[in-house]
Amino acid sequence: MSRYAGHVQILTATHAGTTRGVTITAACSVSDNPGTVLACVARENPLNAPFVQAGAFALNTLAARHQPLADVFSGLAGIDADQRFAHGDWDTMVTGAPCLVDAPAVYDCRLIEAREVATHLVLIGRVEGLRLGEPGRALLYLDRAYHQI
Numbered sequence: 001m002s003r004y005a006g007h008v009q010i011l012t013a014t015h016a017g018t019t020r021g022v023t024i025t026a027a028c029s030v031s032d033n034p035g036t037v038l039a040c041v042a043r044e045n046p047l048n049a050p051f052v053q054a055g056a057f058a059l060n061t062l063a064a065r066h067q068p069l070a071d072v073f074s075g076l077a078g079i080d081a082d083q084r085f086a087h088g089d090w091d092t093m094v095t096g097a098p099c100l101v102d103a104p105a106v107y108d109c110r111l112i113e114a115r116e117v118a119t120h121l122v123l124i125g126r127v128e129g130l131r132l133g134e135p136g137r138a139l140l141y142l143d144r145a146y147h148q149i
């Protein structure tokens with residue numbers, strides 16, 4: 001899988017006062033009309049339960065300048081899960097999931113299907129809120145390292 005070049009994104013959700021954000025690359029567009037995306041998260045991690053419980057999630061794409069934020073939300077920066085949203089500028093749009101204010105694109109989604117596949121949960125979301133920021137260099141992950149394009 002390290003040979004896949006993946007766009008680094010932060011998947012977020014809020015449920016019953018618990019806010020969760022995870023750096024992921026396993027996410028992509030499914031359809032543009034209606035706007036539909038998918039994202040995959042490890043299902044053995046109990047901290048990922050809010051992605052299903054909330055019935056909504058936001059997919060926040062990252063620009064090259066967001067690399068430190070990608071480290072925060074992957075745990076690589078050594079910051080506890082409940083402290084991560086102190087980093088970056090976050091608001092909400094339609095569903096209540098945290099949205100990164102200066103992301104190149106934010107897809108705020110209603111969860112329409114969650115399917116268990118192997119070790120992961122495949123979350124399929126209908127886009128209910130869309131915000132486009134400044135275009136620019138995207139943050140990618142390939143061969144276990146960050147790249148920009």
Ligand SMILES: Cc1cc2nc3c(=O)[nH]c(=O)nc-3n(C[C@H](O)[C@H](O)[C@H](O)COP(=O)(O)O)c2cc1C
Pocket residue numbers: 008021022023024025026027040041042045047070073074075076081141
């Ligand atoms: C570049 C990169 C891509 C990642 N992609 C995914 C992914 O697609 N799905 C996933 O569940 N975890 C992915 N992870 C791992 C999660 O970010 C990590 O397990 C999670 O943030 C750990 O959070 P916790 O310490 O709060 O459990 C990725 C990590 C990095 C650095």
